[in-house]
Amino acid sequence: MRAVLIAGALAGLAVLAGCGPDKAAPEENAAAITWSEHVCAAVRDGGAKLSQLPGVDASDVGKAREGLVTYLASLSQALTDLGNGITREGPPPVADGQATVDRAMDTLNATRSSVDEARTALESAPVTDQASFEQAVRGASDAFAKLGTATEGPTKDLTNNPELAKAFEKAPTCQALDGA
Numbered sequence: 735m736r737a738v739l740i741a742g743a744l745a746g747l748a749v750l751a752g753c754g755p756d757k758a759a760p761e762e763n764a765a766a767i768t769w770s771e772h773v774c775a776a777v778r779d780g781g782a783k784l785s786q787l788p789g790v791d792a793s794d795v796g797k798a799r800e801g802l803v804t805y806l807a808s809l810s811q812a813l814t815d816l817g818n819g820i821t822r823e824g825p826p827p828v829a830d831g832q833a834t835v836d837r838a839m840d841t842l843n844a845t846r847s848s849v850d851e852a853r854t855a856l857e858s859a860p861v862t863d864q865a866s867f868e869q870a871v872r873g874a875s876d877a878f879a880k881l882g883t884a885t886e887g888p889t890k891d892l893t894n895n896p897e898l899a900k901a902f903e904k905a906p907t908c909q910a911l912d913g914a
Contacts, residue, residue, distance in 0.1 A: 765827040766901035770892075773826075774908035776819025777889055781911070783812035795867040799856060802871065806853035813846040820888060828897035838888035 788805040790798045817839060825832040852874035859870035889911065893899040902908040 767904045769826045770901040771905040772823050780812045780816035795861050799861050803857050810849045817842050834895040838891035
């Protein structure tokens with residue numbers, strides 16, 4: 735009798751166990767979360783550099799131009815550092831990971847090229863008075879416009895990948911980034 739009760743109890747447990755979800759919830763991709771954490775740290779550090787605006791005294795056009803040229807050079811370096819940070823991590827351990835990184839790097843490289851072109855143009859523009867300085871700055875405005883649209887930066891390209899989007903949501907540094 736005891737054996738029948740035990741067998742019945744085990745059969746009941748087996749039936750109850752079979753009533754649950756067909757599959758266990760998929761495990762989080764810990765490697766992708768770690769990858770995202772490292773990339774978001776690079777984005778955070780680059781963003782800190784990008785937010786350091788120059789003090790430009792427009793009353794001295796020579797110094798104003800020099801300040802903007804220096805600022806554009808630091809922007810270019812920050813974008814380079816960010817690209818190096820992403821590249822250093824290698825492709826993320828997700829489906830379509832390399833292609834996702836390639837898209838992000840294309841955006842980043844195009845933005846950096848635009849900043850470099852603006853710096854070169856501003857550096858070589860004849861600036862003798864306020865009007866010529868303003869004209870030179872207007873010439874550099876395309877780079878600033880591109881930089882403005884790139885503030886979503888590589889994180890937008892990276893989070894277009896659904897697996898990376900989930901990893902970014904779980905990585906603490908990514909959570910702390912505005913717009914990540």
